[in-house]
Structure formats: C-alpha cells, structure tokens
Amino acid sequence: MGSIYQIQSFGNGPGNVVLATTIAERLGQFRDDGKDPDALQTMCKVFIDATPGAKRREMVREPSLQPVRRTIKMASSSYLAPLRRFCTASRLRSPARRAVHTAMPSLDISPFLSGGSGAEKQRCAREFDRACRSTGFFYLDGHGVSEHEVQNLHRLAREFFALPSAAKEAIALRSDEDFARGYQKLGMNVTKNEKDWQEAIDFFAEARTGSVNLSSMSSLQGIDAKELERVQQFVEGRNRWPEEPADFKRVVEAYFAKMATVGSALTRAMATAFGLPENHFDPMMNDSFWGARIIGYPALPVDAPGLSCGEHTDYGCWIILAQDETQGALEAKLPCGRWEAIPPVPGKLVVNLGDMLSVWTRGHWVATEHRVRHTSANFRTSVVYFHEPNFDAVIRPLDLSTVPRPDVQPGSPALARGLAGESCVYGEHNPWDFRHARTQSSRVPHTFPSSPFAGIISESHGFENPRAGWPNSTGLVFTHGFAGEGVMNSALGSCNIAAILALLPEIVLAVHPALVRQHVAPNCHGDDRPRCEDSLPPSLLRPGSPGCPEEKRQKREKAAEKMRQSNIIAQDQVRRIGVDGGYEHPRARDGPEIWASEGSYGCTEEATT
Ligand SMILES: O=C(O)CCC(=O)C(=O)O
Numbered sequence: 327m328g329s330i331y332q333i334q335s336f337g338n339g340p341g342n343v344v345l346a347t348t349i350a351e352r353l354g355q356f357r358d359d360g361k362d363p364d365a366l367q368t369m370c371k372v373f374i375d376a377t378p379g380a381k382r383r384e385m386v387r388e389p390s391l392q393p394v395r396r397t398i399k400m401a402s403s404s405y406l407a408p409l410r411r412f413c414t415a416s417r418l419r420s421p422a423r424r425a426v427h428t429a430m431p432s433l434d435i436s437p438f439l440s441g442g443s444g445a446e447k448q449r450c451a452r453e454f455d456r457a458c459r460s461t462g463f464f465y466l467d468g469h470g471v472s473e474h475e476v477q478n479l480h481r482l483a484r485e486f487f488a489l490p491s492a493a494k495e496a497i498a499l500r501s502d503e504d505f506a507r508g509y510q511k512l513g514m515n516v517t518k519n520e521k522d523w524q525e526a527i528d529f530f531a532e533a534r535t536g537s538v539n540l541s542s543m544s545s546l547q548g549i550d551a552k553e554l555e556r557v558q559q560f561v562e563g564r565n566r567w568p569e570e571p572a573d574f575k576r577v578v579e580a581y582f583a584k585m586a587t588v589g590s591a592l593t594r595a596m597a598t599a600f601g602l603p604e605n606h607f608d609p610m611m612n613d614s615f616w617g618a619r620i621i622g623y624p625a626l627p628v629d630a631p632g633l634s635c636g637e638h639t640d641y642g643c644w645i646i647l648a649q650d651e652t653q654g655a656l657e658a659k660l661p662c663g664r665w666e667a668i669p670p671v672p673g674k675l676v677v678n679l680g681d682m683l684s685v686w687t688r689g690h691w692v693a694t695e696h697r698v699r700h701t702s703a704n705f706r707t708s709v710v711y712f713h714e715p716n717f718d719a720v721i722r723p724l725d726l727s728t729v730p731r732p733d734v735q736p737g738s739p740a741l742a743r744g745l746a747g748e749s750c751v752y753g754e755h756n757p758w759d760f761r762h763a764r765t766q767s768s769r770v771p772h773t774f775p776s777s778p779f780a781g782i783i784s785e786s787h788g789f790e791n792p793r794a795g796w797p798n799s800t801g802l803v804f805t806h807g808f809a810g811e812g813v814m815n816s817a818l819g820s821c822n823i824a825a826i827l828a829l830l831p832e833i834v835l836a837v838h839p840a841l842v843r844q845h846v847a848p849n850c851h852g853d854d855r856p857r858c859e860d861s862l863p864p865s866l867l868r869p870g871s872p873g874c875p876e877e878k879r880q881k882r883e884k885a886a887e888k889m890r891q892s893n894i895i896a897q898d899q900v901r902r903i904g905v906d907g908g909y910e911h912p913r914a915r916d917g918p919e920i921w922a923s924e925g926s927y928g929c930t931e932e933a934t935t
C-alpha cells in the first residue's frame with residue numbers, strides 16, 4: 327500500500343482519542359501484513375508532530391491510547407529524522423530533487439568574533455572579500471552558535487507553527503500598532519505580487535524612545551504628521567512573543583543577541599577587507615536596526631503560483647540564515663544565471679548580502695538573488711536575521727577607486743544608485759511603507775477566497791499538502807475534523823471544499839460532507855463568512871446525504887446523536903477504506919451512517935443551522 331498518512335490532531339479531545347485508537351488498530355493490521363514495518367513508528371511520529379508538548383503528555387496518560395503509548399513516550403526532538411527519511415524514501419520525493427552539493431564558499435569568522443591575530447584577520451578578510459565579490463552567499467563557521475542551539479531554535483519554531491491558529495493569531499501583526507512585528511499567516515507575505523507559501527513571525531530591533539532622529543531623515547521631510555507617527559511607531563514598536571512554547575522568547579532572544587555580535591564581526595571584517603580600521607563603520611552600525619523572521623514553510627503545492635519565498639534580493643546588509651535540515655529548498659542565482667541549491671550544512675550558518683552592501687561598495691559586492699522552493703513533504707523552518715545599519719545612519723558609498731573591480735552592470739536600482747555614488751539610509755527605504763524596508767517583498771494581507779488548498783494548508787505540517795504527494799498516492803488519509811479545522815483555524819470561511827474534493831479524490835476517503843458542512847457553515851468564529859456547503863459536488867448531495875437540503879435537519883439530529891454516543895469517525899470513510907484500501911474496520915459493517923465529530927475546537931452542531 328502507498329505510504330501517505332495524513333494525521334491532523336491537536337489535543338486530547340475525544341475525537342483525537344478515537345482517531346488515535348483508529349490509527350493504532352490500523353497500525354496493528356499493517357504489522358500483521360508485514361507491509362511496512364516502520365509504519366507504526368512513522369505514523370505515531372506524525373501524530374506527535376501535530377500535537378503540542380503539554381497535550382502530548384496528557385495523551386500519554388490517556389488509557390485508550392495504550393497501543394501507541396510507547397511510541398508517544400519515545401518521541402523526542404529527533405523524531406523528525408525518521409519522518410523525513412520516510413518522506414524522502416517514498417514516492418513523496420520530488421522528481422526535481424537535486425543532488426546535494428554546492429559551490430558556495432565557507433568562511434570562518436572567528437578571528438573577528440573572538441580576538442584573532444592581525445594575520446588571521448587579514449586572511450579572513452581576504453576570503454570574505456572574495457566570497458562577497460563572487461557569490462554573495464557563503465557558509466559561516468566560527469560563529470559561536472552550537473548546533474544544539476540551532477536545533478533547539480527550530481524545534482521551538484516548529485512547535486509554535488504547530489499551534490492552533492488562534493494561538494498564533496494572538497501575536498499577529500496589528501494594524502493598530504506597527505503592523506510590522508508579529509505573526510503573519512500563510513499567504514500574507516508577498517514577493518513580486520505572488521503570495522509566498524510560508525507563515526512567519528517578524529521581529530525588529532526595538533529602538534529606545536527618542537533614540538532615532540527621524541527629523542534628520544531627508545525623505546521624511548514634508549510627510550504629514552500621521553505618517554511620521556507611523557514610522558515612529560515602527561521604529562519604537564515592541565516585538566510580539568507567543569506564550570507557547572514556554573522557552574520561545576528566551577531562546578530566540580538569546581539567538582538574536584548572538585546574531586548581533588556576528589553581524590558586528592562581519593562589519594569589522596568588511597572594514598578590514600577595504601583596508602579601513604576595523605571599527606570604521608561603528609558609528610553607522612552601533613545601534614543596528616536589525617530585523618528577523620522565523621519562517622515556517624509547508625511544502626509548496628506543485629502547481630501553486632509563486633514560490634515558498636519568491637526570487638528576491640534582500641534590501642539591507644548582512645543576512646544570516648539558520649536553516650533546518652531540509653535539503654535543497656533555498657537556492658541562490660549564480661552569476662551564470664543557474665539556480666544553485668544552498669543545502670544546510672550542520673554547524674554552519676549561511677550568509678548572504680543585501681542591496682545596501684552593493685550600494686555601499688559601489689557594486690564591488692553582490693547582493694545575490696535567491697528564493698526558496700520547498701517541495702519535499704516536511705514542514706521547513708528557517709530563522710533569518712537581518713543585520714542592518716542604524717535606522718537613521720547615512721551610508722555613503724565607499725571610495726574604492728583604487729580597488730580593482732570587475733565590470734559591474736547596474737542590475738538593480740540599488741546597485742545603480744551605488745554605482746552612481748549615491749548615499750542611502752536604511753530607514754529611508756520607502757519609508758511610507760516601511761515594511762518594504764527589509765526585503766523587496768511587500769506584505770499585503772491576503773485571504774484565500776477560492777484556493778483549492780485552503781482547507782488543507784492551515785495547521786500545516788507539510789504533510790497536509792496535497793500536491794506534494796497525494797495525487798500519486800494510494801495512501802490512507804486519517805483526518806480528524808479535517809475541513810472544519812482548516813476552515814476554523816485559518817478563518818478561511820470561503821474555501822472551496824468542492825475544489826478540494828475534485829482535485830484530491832483521496833480526501834474523499836477522509837472528509838465526509840457531514841464533517842465539512844458541520845464545521846464550515848457558518849464558521850465557529852460566529853461571523854458571517856460564507857458557507858461552503860453549496861459548493862459541494864452534486865455527487866455528494868445525493869438524497870440521504872447531509873448535503874441534500876431536505877434531509878439536512880434530520881441528518882443533523884442523527885449526527886448529533888451519534889456524536890454524543892461515540893464522538894468521531896466518519897463511517898463512510900471507514901467503509902470506503904474497506905473498498906479502496908483492502909482494510910475493513912469493524913465498524914464498517916454498521917452501515918453507511920454518518921458519525922459527526924464535535925472536533926477539538928468546540929464547533930457544535932448548533933452552529934450549523
Ligand atoms: O527561508 C530561507 O532560508 C530564506 C528566506 C529569505 O530569503 C528571506 O526571508 O529573505
């Protein structure tokens with residue numbers, strides 16, 4: 327049998343308990359068949375992946391979970407490795423996947439970070455200069471961050487992105503505040519007019535009140551008071567931290583603090599590379615208006631427009647990336663025009679240069695275009711730190727007339743400015759929409775009015791991504807409260823369930839219209855987002871089905887009764903598995919009754935009227 331398992335489970339509500347029991351039964355059968363001896367482990371690990379730590383501990387104590395208890399207990403941060411092996415070993419592997427090798431140089435920055443000798447620094451600066459002129463991308467060693475710290479960071483990021491939407495939205499960007507710091511759900515980040523297939527938390531330096539002299543910034547002259555206030559709000563805004571995972575703030579802040587020291591070391595290396603005193607740039611960089619993003623990437627649907635992160639150059643100076651273990655998602659454009667994968671290398675960070683460095687060095691150093699195409703099935707995380715000048719520092723292109731430079735064409739506006747010797751100020755970059763300042767991306771809040779993926783992508787752990795593997799799969803899809811949770815958690819009231827069903831016949835195994843209808847219309851937020859039941863395919867509106875208008879009330883009552891009796895399991899799902907998957911669940915013999923779920927989010931039957 328194929329090997330795709332969709333397990334979406336977020337707590338120890340009664341529905342999840344039944345789900346887990348079902349999984350256990352299914353796994354038992356799997357083992358008996360001897361078809362996939364690793365399946366037990368793998369499936370439980372997926373299950374755990376979707377379940378926050380505290381809930382998981384509760385689940386371990388839950389008696390009905392005895393069959394999977396041992397595996398739950400065994401879960402540790404290393405669970406992703408076998409999961410990934412499982413994903414990449416199967417047909418899930420993207421055919422476009424490339425061999426992992428890279429031409430990117432590697433630089434040991436420790437001489438500038440921890441007091442190297444003059445000779446060591448000179449050597450480091452030379453290598454550094456070479457990398458900045460050629461690839462504009464390099465691996466970084468000697469940065470003082472342990473592999474353990476990086477892994478911990480990614481674990482926390484994954485745990486955060488695995489939280490229900492409501493918890494994530496609790497720290498969403500706020501239009502009544504700076505609209506820059508906080509959580510952005512999937513689709514909010516836009517690069518070159520395409521939505522990026524990512525969710526993220528954005529952070530910026532928190533300038534002390536009055537520490538940035540906005541009135542000295544020429545591009546802010548003459549703007550109205552309200553706009554000026556917005557810029558001020560941005561500069562002096564405060565980062566938004568999630569309550570969960572508990573350690574998140576401490577670990578992330580500690581990491582950012584280390585990145586600030588690494589950024590300073592890179593800046594000292596830059597000064598040395600241009601024959602300047604090491605601290606030459608201190609006045610411009612000593613109060614860095616840094617930015618950072620913790621990004622979560624579900625797998626990119628095969629034919630979705632856009633990329634996980636669209637092709638772009640970053641706007642500022644040093645961008646320091648800590649990728650998780652996902653291979654080949656990040657790509658940089660080589661001077662020959664070829665896209666080269668920048669795979670993660672244990673112990674190394676990745677650095678790339680932003681446009682301001684091209685301006686600063688009059689085009690001697692390159693800001694390389696890059697993008698993220700995350701096509702494997704896992705949920706990728708990446709932590710991106712942008713080391714920038716002080717918000718109001720004037721960056722004057724260096725006088726490098728004595729330094730030989732290759733023939734540079736002004737390929738970007740920033741580079742053209744640099745070549746022309748124009749100064750720039752980080753905070754002046756499009757100050758009327760300061761959110762552009764970090765990258766060339768613009769961020770526009772988006773909804774998914776008719777995305778066929780809408781019901782799936784929310785709460786995504788990569789596995790939910792249909793296009794990553796499901797179309798070719800004969801796999802079994804275990805899903806609890808599937809469409810409903812998708813809709814509720816992502817506030818995607820208008821998602822097109824019909825399109826999902828049409829595109830993904832496998833999901834019909836898992837999503838019964840009763841579940842869809844119950845959870846979708848009207849949504850559990852109690853607002854007036856559109857209902858989806860009208861978009862159900864006619865085949866699912868047959869007489870007797872809960873989509874059929876005249877049967878609605880009767881079916882709802884029946885479903886409610888069943889729900890009271892035994893919580894979840896879409897009976898029809900089980901029956902169809904019996905047909906399609908060669909597996910007959912004992913309950914399949916009870917007939918085609920629908921058993922609705924109350925789900926983990928308290929969407930009750932009453933809400934469907
Ligand atoms: O996800 C990554 O590794 C890179 C993201 C990136 O380039 C950006 O956010 O500017």
Ligand SMILES: [Fe+2]
Binds near residue numbers: 638639640645696765
């Ligand atoms: Fe970037």
